[in-house]
Structures are given as C-alpha cells and as structure tokens.
Amino acid sequence: MNNPPLPPILVVDDNHDNAEIIRQYLETRGYPMTVAHSGDEALALFETIRPAVVLLDVMMPGRDGWEVCRMMKQHPELGRTVRVIMVTALDEWQDKREALQIGADDYVEKPFDLPTLAATVQRNLEMQRAVAS
Amino acid sequence: MIESILLTDSDQQAIDRAVEQLDGWRAEHVATAELARAVVSHGGIRAVLVASTDPSVLREVVERAHASGIPVVVSCADDTIRRRAVELQVEEWYRCPSDPDEIAQRIRAAVARGLPHATALADRVERVEYEQMLHDSLTGLPTLPVMIERSRALFKERGELVVLYLNFVRYSKIEEIYGWEKLDAVLETTAAAVREFLDDTAMSTSRLMVSFTNDDDFIFFHVPAAGVAAATENEITEMVARLQRHVGGRIEAQHGEDIAALFDIYVGRAHVYFSPKIRLERLIYRGIREAANASRSIEQRERARRVADLRSSLRDRAVYVDYHPIVVTETREIFGYEALARGVMRSLRSPEVMFDVAAEADLVWELSRLCRSRAIEGIETRLQPNELLFLNVDPHDFSDPVFNENEVKYPERVVIEITERTAIKDYPKFRERLKIFRERGFRFAVDDAGSGYAGLGSIANLEPDFIKLDISLINAIDTNFIKQNLVATMVRFATDHGAMVIAEGVERAEEFKAVKDLGVHLVQGFFLHRPSHLPPPPPRDRSAISGG
Numbered sequence: 117m118n119n120p121p122l123p124p125i126l127v128v129d130d131n132h133d134n135a136e137i138i139r140q141y142l143e144t145r146g147y148p149m150t151v152a153h154s155g156d157e158a159l160a161l162f163e164t165i166r167p168a169v170v171l172l173d174v175m176m177p178g179r180d181g182w183e184v185c186r187m188m189k190q191h192p193e194l195g196r197t198v199r200v201i202m203v204t205a206l207d208e209w210q211d212k213r214e215a216l217q218i219g220a221d222d223y224v225e226k227p228f229d230l231p232t233l234a235a236t237v238q239r240n241l242e243m244q245r246a247v248a249s
Numbered sequence: 250m251i252e253s254i255l256l257t258d259s260d261q262q263a264i265d266r267a268v269e270q271l272d273g274w275r276a277e278h279v280a281t282a283e284l285a286r287a288v289v290s291h292g293g294i295r296a297v298l299v300a301s302t303d304p305s306v307l308r309e310v311v312e313r314a315h316a317s318g319i320p321v322v323v324s325c326a327d328d329t330i331r332r333r334a335v336e337l338q339v340e341e342w343y344r345c346p347s348d349p350d351e352i353a354q355r356i357r358a359a360v361a362r363g364l365p366h367a368t369a370l371a372d373r374v375e376r377v378e379y380e381q382m383l384h385d386s387l388t389g390l391p392t393l394p395v396m397i398e399r400s401r402a403l404f405k406e407r408g409e410l411v412v413l414y415l416n417f418v419r420y421s422k423i424e425e426i427y428g429w430e431k432l433d434a435v436l437e438t439t440a441a442a443v444r445e446f447l448d449d450t451a452m453s454t455s456r457l458m459v460s461f462t463n464d465d466d467f468i469f470f471h472v473p474a475a476g477v478a479a480a481t482e483n484e485i486t487e488m489v490a491r492l493q494r495h496v497g498g499r500i501e502a503q504h505g506e507d508i509a510a511l512f513d514i515y516v517g518r519a520h521v522y523f524s525p526k527i528r529l530e531r532l533i534y535r536g537i538r539e540a541a542n543a544s545r546s547i548e549q550r551e552r553a554r555r556v557a558d559l560r561s562s563l564r565d566r567a568v569y570v571d572y573h574p575i576v577v578t579e580t581r582e583i584f585g586y587e588a589l590a591r592g593v594m595r596s597l598r599s600p601e602v603m604f605d606v607a608a609e610a611d612l613v614w615e616l617s618r619l620c621r622s623r624a625i626e627g628i629e630t631r632l633q634p635n636e637l638l639f640l641n642v643d644p645h646d647f648s649d650p651v652f653n654e655n656e657v658k659y660p661e662r663v664v665i666e667i668t669e670r671t672a673i674k675d676y677p678k679f680r681e682r683l684k685i686f687r688e689r690g691f692r693f694a695v696d697d698a699g700s701g702y703a704g705l706g707s708i709a710n711l712e713p714d715f716i717k718l719d720i721s722l723i724n725a726i727d728t729n730f731i732k733q734n735l736v737a738t739m740v741r742f743a744t745d746h747g748a749m750v751i752a753e754g755v756e757r758a759e760e761f762k763a764v765k766d767l768g769v770h771l772v773q774g775f776f777l778h779r780p781s782h783l784p785p786p787p788p789r790d791r792s793a794i795s796g797g
Contacts, residue, residue, distance in 0.1 A: 221729055
C-alpha cells in the first residue's frame with residue numbers, strides 16, 4: 117500500500133450522511149476522496165479532480181445520476197477512462213439495461229455494505245488501469 | 250420563501266437577535282461536539298457560526314463547511330482564536346462579545362463572500378454544457394452553429410458555397426443489432442476517415458469544413474478559393490465516389506465486412522449564392538435542407554434499383570448460405586451451425602439489407618422461403634450427422650401458409666431461432682403453432698435475448714431450448730460488470746428452466762474467457778470461427794456489369 121499513490125475518487129450523493137460514510141471509509145483505505153452533493157457540483161468538480169472512479173447516486177434532485185453519468189461519459193478527454201459506478205436502490209433488469217444504455221460501468225445496490233463497496237471500487241480501478249495502459 | 254439556517258454551537262442571546270434582523274433566517278443551535286457532523290448532515294444551512302475555543306473543532310468545522318461551500322463566521326473569545334480563524338481562511342470573525350447589529354453584519358458579509366464560490370460552480374457547469382453543445386464529443390467535429398459562424402466571413406467574400414449532405418443509410422441498423430457502443434465506434438471511425446480524406450484532398454486553396462448532425466449524417470461546406478471557380482458537378486461526383494471508397498475501406502478494415510456491407514452513403518448537394526438581402530443563416534439552412542432532400546431522392550432511386558435486384562435474385566435463387574459454427578464453451582467442439590443467408594449480388598450481400606429491401610417490396614415470405622430451403626440443403630451436404638442447424642425464422646413467417654412443420658426431413662436436427670425484437674401480436678395462437686412444431690421434434694431458440702428492457706418473463710413465455718444472448722451484451726463484456734451481472738442472471742435462469750445459453754458475437758479472447766467464467770454453455774463468434782460457405786452458385790451479378 118505504499119508506492120504508487122491511489123487514484124482520486126469522487127462520491128456524489130445528495131444525502132450528506134451517505135456521502136460522508138463512504139468518504140470516511142474509503143479515505144481510511146488510502147483513497148484521495150472528494151464529495152459532491154449534487155449533480156451540478158459533481159460536473160463542476162469533474163475536470164479539476166479527474167477522478168478514476170465516480171460513485172454516483174441515481175436519485176438526486178435536479179440533475180439525476182443518469183444524466184450526470186451521461187455527461188461524464190461524453191467528456192472528450194476524461195470520458196474514456198473514468199469508471200462510473202451507479203449507487204442505486206433498484207435491482208431490476210430494466211434498470212441495469214438503462215445503466216448500460218447510459219454508459220455506466222458497474223453498480224452497487226442500496227443498502228450496500230462497505231466491504232462490498234470497497235471491493236467494487238477496487239475491481240473497477242483494476243479495470244481502469246488495464247484499459248488506460 | 251426558502252428558509253436560511255444559521256448553524257451554531259453558541260447560545261449567546263446576541264446571535265439570536267442578530268438572526269432576527271436577517272430576513273428569512275433562523276438559528277439552529279447544536280452542541281459543540283455535534284457541530285462538525287451537523288454541517289454536512291443538516292440541510293438548508295446558509296452559514297455556520299462557531300463559538301468553540303477548541304482548535305480541533307474549529308478546524309474540522311471549517312474544513313467541512315468549506316467542502317460543502319458553506320461560509321463560516323467565528324465568534325472569537327481571544328486573540329489566539331482570532332489568529333486561528335484567519336489562518337483557516339474563514340469568511341468572517343468578530344470579537345465576543347459583540348452587539349447584534351455587528352453580528353448580523355458579519356453574517357451578511359460572510360454569505361456575500363461565500364457567494365462567488367457558488368456562482369463559480371454554476372459557471373463551470375454551464376461551461377461544461379456549452380462545450381458539449383459546440384463540439385460533438387464522439388467525432389470531435391464542430392456542430393452546425395459553430396460551422397456557420399466560421400464560414401460566415403468567407404462565404405460573404407467569395408459569394409458562393411457548396412453544401413454536401415452525406416446521408417449514411419442503415420447506421421441505425423448497426424445500433425439495433427450490435428448496440429450503441431458499436432455504432433459509436435463506427436461513427437468515430439467514419440469521422441476519422443472523413444477527416445483523413447479532407448486532409449488528403451487537394452483543395453488546399455478552398456476551404457472545406459465538416460459537421461455532424463448528432464444522428465448519423467455529416468454535412469460538408471465547400472467554399473471555393475478566391476479567383477477559383479467552385480467545384481464542378483463532375484469534380485464533386487468524383488470526390489464523393491472517392492470519399493465513399495475511403496470511408497467504406499476504413500470501416501471494413503476496423504469493423505469487418507458484415508458492418509461494411511450494411512451501410513451506404515448517399516450524397517446530396519446544393520449550391521448557395523450569397524445575397525445581401527437575405528439573412529446568411531437562412532441561406533445556409535435552406536441549402537442544407539435542399540442538399541438533404543437531394544440525398545434522400547438518390548436514396549429512393551437506389552432503393553428502386555435494389556428491389557429490381559431482389560426480384561431477379563428470387564427468380565434465379567441467387568442466395569447462398571454461410572454456416573457459422575456454434576461450439577461447446579468447455580470443449581470448443583462444434584455443436585451446430587447457424588445458417589446465414591446472403592445475397593449473391595453485391596448490393597444484397599448483407600442479409601439485413603436483403604430483408605430490408607424485401608420488406609419494402611412486400612417480398613419477405615418469398616425471400617424467407619428461399620433462404621430456408623437453401624439453408625436446409627446444408628443439413629445433408631454440409632453438416633455432420635450429430636450437428637444441429639440453427640435456422641432464423643421471423644415470427645411473421647409462422648403465418649406463411651407454405652411454412653409448415655413438414656418442410657424438413659430431420660426436424661430433430663433443426664433449431665428454430667425466433668427474434669425477441671420482433672413483436673409477436675397474437676401470443677396464444679403463436680404458441681399453438683410452436684407446439685405443433687415442437688411435437689414434430691423441432692427445438693427453439695430465442696434470438697437477441699436481453700436486447701430490450703423486457704426481462705426474463707417474455708423469454709420464459711416461449712419455453713425455449715436455447716437462449717441466444719444479444720451481441721450488445723457480449724461486446725466488451727470483460728470490462729463491464731453490469732453486462733456480466735446480466736449474463737449471470739440469464740445463465741441461472743436458463744439452467745433453472747432446462748435451457749442452454751449461447752453467447753453470440755464473441756470476438757476477443759477476453760470476451761471468451763469472461764463468458765466461459767460465467768458458465769455460458771455455448772459460444773459463437775469470430776474469436777473461434779468465421780462463417781464459411783459452400784461455393785456459391787456461379788455469380789450472375791448484374792450490378793457488377795452495370796458498374797455497381
């Protein structure tokens with residue numbers, strides 16, 4: 117866990133508690149974390165932070181997770197490499213198809229447990245590294 | 250009116266009175282130990298006022314508040330606290346005790362200073378949105394309004410402009426069959442090929458620009474250089490032919506001949522002449538419309554020609570069949586073959602094109618009959634006795650009186666593939682028909698399963714022996730965990746129902762490994778085998794004689 121610095125992760129959730137729990141848990145595992153509380157804030161931070169992985173809540177007031185995911189994936193420079201994990205309360209075939217359509221890479225079902233979340237982040241980072249190299 | 254909340258750990262009465270002076274505000278008091286947590290968990294907070302003398306509390310509160318874009322005011326009991334507050338770059342501070350007026354003033358100032366942060370945020374989001382509007386992210390080409398702005402001056406100066414409208418037909422088909430990711434990749438290749446072509450084309454003295462309509466068409470502007478005549482009709486025709494060859498070649502090289510055979514480019518053109526009396530944008534938009542219409546009428550003409558080609562193909566039975574192996578995932582042994590009918594004529598090579606044309610000319614049943622009988626011939630001439638033949642049958646074909654369960658000598662060796670994409674209107678009647686076939690020994694596969702939003706219920710309805718996964722689920726499955734999850738669900742479902750899952754379109758070793766790990770029973774795709782065919786009947790390709 118020492119040499120290469122871990123890549124940045126962006127957590128997007130309008131629920132401050134949720135975002136904070138995820139932030140603290142992943143931060144103790146060494147990830148540089150940033151939190152956004154709305155879709156707009158996430159998009160504004162996107163270019164500055166250049167996250168390797170975005171944990172994106174689907175249900176947010178204003179610009180929802182689907183739209184944020186779509187815009188991030190269309191980013192001319194970062195869209196290709198960023199891995200977007202949708203955090204969703206839904207576990208239906210239809211929702212997964214929707215997630216695919218929008219370009220998401222993975223999803224975590226709510227309520228999630230933190231080890232599962234960490235494992236999901238981990239496998240997406242590995243994939244991201246493989247694709248980027 | 251939305252209420253603004255001042256969150257504070259202080260119970261100084263002056264603060265409450267200060268808040269009373271602020272319109273639409275109220276104070277929310279929490280214990281010092283709770284303050285940092287409340288900053289992030291509490292909604293509607295406009296500002297935080299900290300009175301604690303504990304340096305670590307102060308630091309934590311400020312960090313969290315700033316991370317959420319909330320301004321902080323510090324009530325300073327002494328100079329040490331004041332210095333810390335300044336160090337932490339809080340928006341405002343005041344000496345405690347202060348009178349309510351002073352405190353209200355500080356809160357107002359802190360909120361005003363906090364504002365640029367929020368505005369900057371909105372600005373950045375807006376910029377991201379605008380950038381997406383100016384350039385198509387996929388092709389990197391400017392959108393139309395940008396192109397019009399750029400050509401404005403030049404057009405005025407030279408007085409004329411040629412608009413070329415490139416209508417790419419059947420790109421939507423690629424999306425329908427292979428999924429949007431494939432179409433995106435093809436469009437990217439197309440745009441790169443178009444740009445390459447422009448760089449190579451010797452029109453250096455003229456200005457040539459290209460834009461993308463966000464659907465699947467491209468628009469060219471050609472502004473002739475000063476003193477040079479605009480390209481003549483012949484020059485443009487010649488250029489279009491070269492472009493067509495160039496783009497087609499690139500697509501075939503990168504995405505295979507199946508995809509290359511699917512699309513056509515029809516180019517319409519319009520000449521626009523500058524007139525000071527008419528608004529320039531209107532002139533250009535009219536030109537684009539005219540060029541688009543021209544491209545559509547060329548498309549119509551071409552279609553009529555293909556219908557004639559199809560009629561003669563049906564007469565001459567000019568259809569041959571490619572047999573694409575389906576193998577057992579574990580052993581890679583051949584399990585069966587999918588029959589893929591193709592037209593002998595170059596213009597009808599792709600089965601999708603062929604059936605498109607047949608649908609227009611109301612010849613679907615005739616074409617289906619021909620393709621079926623051609624495919625069935627292969628059971629005896631081409632297949633080993635233990636191998637199955639997978640035959641594509643459209644649900645509408647079951648209404649064809651000529652198509653019946655006695656058409657085949659070895660029904661137990663035939664698997665009928667039914668496309669999930671095609672809507673089945675009369676379900677009970679359809680299932681009745683299937684039952685008759687099933688009793689004769691035929692087996693059934695659901696084709697393109699999982700291509701729509703419809704879940705497993707619609708598949709269960711057909712009680713298939715095989716479930717063929719849609720190509721879009723397999724394409725790049727090794728890097729997408731959602732696809733893996735969907736396929737795993739499908740495998741579980743199939744196993745529960747005594748069916749086998751077939752992964753179609755496996756093109757790479759990584760994809761093969763992924764579907765194998767997921768327990769997919771059977772695999773079909775270029776990674777293992779390419780479709781191969783019996784020698785086609787001697788070509789009677791009239792389109793080749795007439796020059797394509």
